Amino acid sequence: MNASSATHPWPAPTPGGPVTGRVHVPGSKSQTNRALLLAALATGPAEVAVVGAPPTRDTALMVGALRALGVTVTEAGDQRLLVGRPDRALRGGTVDVGLAGTVMRFVPPAAALADGPVRFDGDPRARERPMGPVLEALRALGARIEGDALPFTVHGTGGLPGGEVVLDASGSSQFVSGLLLSGAMYDKGVAVRHVGPPLPSLPHIEMTVDMVRAAGVEVEDGEDDSWRVHPGPIAARDWTIEPDLSNAAVFLAAAAVTGGRVTVAGWPSESRQPGAAVLGILERFGCHVAVGPDGATLTGPDTLVGVDVDLHDVGELTPTIAAVAALATGQTRLRGVAHLRGHETDRLAALAAELTALGADAAETDDGLLIRPRPLSAPVGRPWRAYADHRMATAGAVLGLVVPGMAVDDIDSTGKTIPDFPARWTELISEKGA
Known part of the structure; x- marks a missing residue:
């Protein structure tokens, strides 16, 4: 963990309304x-x-x-x-x-x-x-x-x-x-x-x-x-490298959880990247997706619904999807991702611990997570812990869009795959239209 980010946790911005904008994500x-x-x-x-x-x-x-x-x-x-x-x-x-x-x-x-x-x-x-x-x-x-x-x-x-x-x-x-x-x-x-x-x-x-x-x-x-x-x-x-669609998932999630609309520019018409599956997964939560020459545009619903989804082939999306699930109505079960216990951190244990600290009912299963949403609030004096894991850090940023007062303890870990993530995130949230 970077010493400065450990000493000074990053305050996650809360826009207080729909996030609407257009983003270019780094290559895969x-x-x-x-x-x-x-x-x-x-x-x-x-x-x-x-x-x-x-x-x-x-x-x-x-x-x-x-x-x-x-x-x-x-x-x-x-x-x-x-x-x-x-x-x-x-x-x-x-x-x-x-x-x-x-x-x-x-x-x-x-x-x-x-x-x-x-x-x-x-x-x-x-x-x-x-x-x-x-x-x-x-x-x-x-x-x-x-x-x-x-x-x-x-x-x-x-x-x-x-x-x-x-x-x-x-x-x-x-x-x-x-x-x-x-x-x-x-x-x-x-x-x-x-x-x-x-x-x-x-x-x-x-x-x-x-x-x-x-x-x-x-x-x-x-x-x-x-x-x-x-x-x-x-x-x-x-x-020639395509945009990283797993990283794009975080920006699409910003629209999903705030009822906004975000376009990811340069979305390929066909791709072998597992992250492409995020569009269909977020549709199951109630989002609307359109893909065309301008990119992939996701529009969030008034209310997200819970899902039961197997993420075995797209385990890297789990932290982002878990953040969305914690803000949905109804239970969500994420399955097929026992192997995440050997990733940058034990992502299942980390997600269960951090979501629980916010007030969610989140528990590990043999191969995933069970998330029953409850009203969330940022605990006083305790930041969202990233565990030096870039995807845990970005999951905290997604939740911070809706939960005021959240901070992420190691936002610098996002440099693993998204250069200058805090600036990109702030720029998207400050946009007024796509």
Whole structure:
């Protein structure tokens, strides 16, 4: 937690009426970090561009990781990153993963190709996040690794045999995506099979498959819970990043909870991003949604209704949806998100604790949350706790639109995926029309 934000909690603005406006959200960090890694592993032109990369902490951590491996990444302005590969194999080095799941799960499979040891470490909470399945999978594919969680060291030997591997990826879809992104560079490619409870966030794996194919790699995914990446070159190509639809959900929620109207500019007509599902979810609460050339526009109802919704494929939306649910009439049940206990924080425990502190009836279930709305009020002398989690922080901002006197203890954590969130939020609330 940033010391200044801990000492001086951010006062969440309460507009006292409908929020109406138009926003441009930063690029998708999920697409950006996949594109950066594929660009670093590609063969072909000396330099490729990633356009629309958001200036967030997660992006900076991936850039830092690639630079540690000998990849040249140059900032060319206008959210444009130029990626150049090293003249020889990736080199050994030290990688700071921070709290970025995409860095801690995507980079080790690439580090196995390095010419030397690569040491990984990160934030204290990152050391508690699950890593074992992907590290064990890499060992089965021929890698030598010291450690089963952060900090750990991948002893790269310039290549990896690859082959077939079975793992339980129920803790994070990133275990599978990490192997698929680098698998074409292994001697035998990689065939990954998931065995265990249902995979969370399957659309994120579908995004990975689409992007790997777009880089000219042959991928088979016709069988449930199985993927095969054939060995071969990864093509060098430029990447254009879509707006981050999971981050957009927070701004749409502002309209939902205040009976306002918000347009997110640049909403893609089709997208593999799981965050696209937020439109349908908010419609179930009673909102009206329209998507067109101008973007996606959400109009909030006079009264939100409770829902029963499975968020298994879109777990990252849970804090935002829980905030909306706490302001609805009737009970809401959020299901399918037990894996959130291993995210940036234990999001289920955190949401239950913080909503209860506001007066809501919120309880954990085996795989989610049960929220029965009650009148909410900000407790005196106690800010909404973000737990150093960007999505917990933005959930507090959503609630603050309706609950006067709220403050968020670590608003700086939003820099992980939304640069300058407080200014963006204040600007939206101060707008007078879309």
